[in-house]
Amino acid sequence: MTTPAQLWQFLLSGLTTGSIYALIAIGFSVIHNATGIVNFAQGEFVMLGAMTMITFSRDLGLPMPAAFAASVLAVAAIGIGLERGPLRNARSRVVLILVMITVGASIFIRGVSMIIWGKMPLSLPPFSGDTPISFLSAAVMPQSLWIFGITLCAVIILHYFFKHTMLGKAMRAVAANRRAARLSGISVDRIVFFSFALSSALGGMAGIIITPITTMSYDAGVMLGLKGFSAAVLGGYGSMAGAIIGGLTLGVLETAGAGLLSSHYKDAIAFLVLLFVLFFRPAGFFGMTKVQRL
Amino acid sequence: MKRLNRIMLFVAMSAVLGLSGPAGAAEPIKLGAFFDLSGPAAAIGTPTKLVAQMVVDQINKAGGINGRPLKLIIGDTEGNPTKAVMVAKKLIEVDKVVALIGPTRTGTGMAVKMKLLQKARVPTFMTVGGDPVIMEGKHGGKNFGSAKWVFKSPQRSSVAVKKILGFMEKRGIKRIAIATCADGFGRDGKRWLAKLAPKFGIEVVAEESFQPTDKDMTAQLAKIKATGPQAIVCWTIGPAGAIFAKNVKQLGITIPLYQCHGLPDPKYIELAGAASEGNIMPSTKLMAADQLPDSDPQKAVIRKFIHLYNDVYHYNRQFPINTHSGYAWDAIYMVANAMKKAGTDPAKLRDAIEQTKDYVGVSGIYTLSPKDHNGLGTDSMVIVQIRGGKWKLLE
Numbered sequence: 144m145t146t147p148a149q150l151w152q153f154l155l156s157g158l159t160t161g162s163i164y165a166l167i168a169i170g171f172s173v174i175h176n177a178t179g180i181v182n183f184a185q186g187e188f189v190m191l192g193a194m195t196m197i198t199f200s201r202d203l204g205l206p207m208p209a210a211f212a213a214s215v216l217a218v219a220a221i222g223i224g225l226e227r228g229p230l231r232n233a234r235s236r237v238v239l240i241l242v243m244i245t246v247g248a249s250i251f252i253r254g255v256s257m258i259i260w261g262k263m264p265l266s267l268p269p270f271s272g273d274t275p276i277s278f279l280s281a282a283v284m285p286q287s288l289w290i291f292g293i294t295l296c297a298v299i300i301l302h303y304f305f306k307h308t309m310l311g312k313a314m315r316a317v318a319a320n321r322r323a324a325r326l327s328g329i330s331v332d333r334i335v336f337f338s339f340a341l342s343s344a345l346g347g348m349a350g351i352i353i354t355p356i357t358t359m360s361y362d363a364g365v366m367l368g369l370k371g372f373s374a375a376v377l378g379g380y381g382s383m384a385g386a387i388i389g390g391l392t393l394g395v396l397e398t399a400g401a402g403l404l405s406s407h408y409k410d411a412i413a414f415l416v417l418l419f420v421l422f423f424r425p426a427g428f429f430g431m432t433k434v435q436r437l
Numbered sequence: 438m439k440r441l442n443r444i445m446l447f448v449a450m451s452a453v454l455g456l457s458g459p460a461g462a463a464e465p466i467k468l469g470a471f472f473d474l475s476g477p478a479a480a481i482g483t484p485t486k487l488v489a490q491m492v493v494d495q496i497n498k499a500g501g502i503n504g505r506p507l508k509l510i511i512g513d514t515e516g517n518p519t520k521a522v523m524v525a526k527k528l529i530e531v532d533k534v535v536a537l538i539g540p541t542r543t544g545t546g547m548a549v550k551m552k553l554l555q556k557a558r559v560p561t562f563m564t565v566g567g568d569p570v571i572m573e574g575k576h577g578g579k580n581f582g583s584a585k586w587v588f589k590s591p592q593r594s595s596v597a598v599k600k601i602l603g604f605m606e607k608r609g610i611k612r613i614a615i616a617t618c619a620d621g622f623g624r625d626g627k628r629w630l631a632k633l634a635p636k637f638g639i640e641v642v643a644e645e646s647f648q649p650t651d652k653d654m655t656a657q658l659a660k661i662k663a664t665g666p667q668a669i670v671c672w673t674i675g676p677a678g679a680i681f682a683k684n685v686k687q688l689g690i691t692i693p694l695y696q697c698h699g700l701p702d703p704k705y706i707e708l709a710g711a712a713s714e715g716n717i718m719p720s721t722k723l724m725a726a727d728q729l730p731d732s733d734p735q736k737a738v739i740r741k742f743i744h745l746y747n748d749v750y751h752y753n754r755q756f757p758i759n760t761h762s763g764y765a766w767d768a769i770y771m772v773a774n775a776m777k778k779a780g781t782d783p784a785k786l787r788d789a790i791e792q793t794k795d796y797v798g799v800s801g802i803y804t805l806s807p808k809d810h811n812g813l814g815t816d817s818m819v820i821v822q823i824r825g826g827k828w829k830l831l832e
Contacts, residue, residue, distance in 0.1 A: 262479035357652040358676040402656035
């Protein structure tokens with residue numbers, strides 16, 4: 144029998160997983176808005192965040208906050224490298240080819256990470272202990288609260304950034320209409336540069352905060368990227384609110400599917416709902432259907 | 438003139454080298470070894486490969502197979518069944534290996550068995566956990582084909598299940614919940630747990646499953662908790678097992694958690710941290726080598742193995758010894774022993790492997806037969822518990 148306490152536990156667990164998906168989904172959206180491409184290396188940024196954090200904090204002995212900042216910067220640098228290197232210098236500007244380059248980059252990053260960090264799964268100590276907190280009869284790990292909190296902060300800062308800063312507004316302008324933005328004096332080049340920095344930093348941060356719960360291995364980015372991508376599609380690809388709602392919905396659907404129906408068909412249930420939503424709203428919850436006229 | 442001399446010298450030297458090459462050593466016997474060197478089970482496949490190299494090195498130092506050295510030809514399955522079949526095919530057809538060692542996982546092992554070893558006549562000693570690779574005929578509507586050419590060195594899942602259930606019976610446990618991974622290995626565990634539990638007077642009150650890549654199993658555990666079992670059995674390898682243990686602790690579940698025979702590994706303690714404390718699992722004797730009585734017939738070979746692994750080859754720096762470490766050692770030694778008796782003819786070699794009797798290995802004392810291509814019983818396993826981050830021998 145499902146009790147209200149159980150339901151509450153399912154909801155909280157789902158929201159934890161969901162906020163991870165949401166963070167990754169935002170990364171997808173930021174790059175999509177600036178460049179129109181899907182960055183399939185997004186999951187690898189998540190993995191890289193965790194791995195560099197492990198190097199900085201465990202191997203080099205930096206204190207947690209310093210290691211956190213250093214790792215996020217390192218992953219941002221790698222993201223910029225991806226944009227400045229292969230993507231910018233590609234001979235073709237066709238979107239599909241650029242997307243394929245990101246797929247190649249993800250395979251490359253995975254291979255190099257396997258050599259650097261080995262094949263064994265790694266973990267990070269939780270930020271503040273691992274004594275579960277009882278919250279209205281549901282148990283939550285302190286790390287889950289960190290995940291909620293950091294995701295919430297990131298969302299608030301991003302909201303402020305996009306609505307109230309010059310750079311943020313410029314990024315939105317480029318997303319809305321690239322040519323018009325360029326004509327009004329916005330350097331699209333610079334915007335693309337910042338988008339990659341922002342999106343890889345977000346991915347890296349997601350990796351760092353989830354690893355104490357999930358562990359990380361060189362190939363874990365694939366599945367995380369896929370789930371984040373699904374969340375972005377569900378919410379409406381390119382929409383910030385959509386990424387958040389999509390991520391949380393996907394997370395809750397998964398745990399509710401496992402808890403209420405059957406854990407054997409957990410992923411199938413989540414993806415079935417995804418298909419169902421896209422059938423009736425092809426653009427996702429918050430996506431705008433672009434009307435094209437000939 | 439000087440230049441001419443040099444050329445002459447070069448020609449003379451290359452002639453000497455050219456002649457001494459094939460004449461100096463007997464023609465090596467090729468042994469194919471294919472493991473998950475990348476992909477999800479790379480952390481198991483890579484040390485297996487290292488141990489395989491160590492064993493071949495040891496055999497060759499001791500004079501090889503009747504004077505002929507063994508040569509290991511290595512392939513990577515990438516954890517992908519299709520790729521595993523391709524690699525095995527290449528080893529058989531291009532490299533013309535005499536026998537195969539590997540692969541690493543039940544899924545890849547089954548692909549190689551069903552797509553290749555129904556026809557190809559190459560003795561294959563697998564290091565996979567699941568039983569389907571050595572099961573034959575139809576079971577529950579599923580065809581397992583012929584296992585004539587397939588052997589496996591890790592204990593059968595059914596043996597590990599019997600070991601756990603037998604231990605639970607002694608502890609008076611009557612109601613258990615099981616949570617199994619939705620991959621080949623997990624399904625195999627689930628099949629045996631459900632089938633064998635009633636024979637030990639144990640009722641399975643909840644059956645849950647999860648994906649190997651899942652990051653949260655609290656939903657499954659909340660359901661399990663509500664059914665009021667006396668113990669939980671989790672059946673998976675890799676990080677999912679550690680996440681499961683953490684979730685058990687998170688929900689404040691205090692009944693004992695039993696893990697499968699795939700997890701006795703220092704890595705598990707590292708990943709699960711404090712949540713691993715008190716976990717009980719069946720294991721090979723390797724994990725409790727220092728606690729074995731001197732009368733144990735395997736003690737000498739286990740000591741030798743640990744000495745070579747840690748002190749001579751230093752594999753422990755990257756991959757500390759775990760319960761799987763000895764499987765490649767046993768597989769290759771059994772194939773090598775059979776080769777010494779029967780030579781390299783595939784059919785004769787296969788028969789000789791099947792007649793292996795009382796081989797004292799790292800993972801158990803093997804006695805194979807046409808009906809049993811594994812040759813290990815519950816006496817080859819011990820029950821260990823994690824106490825204070827160390828492996829404590831319970832039984």
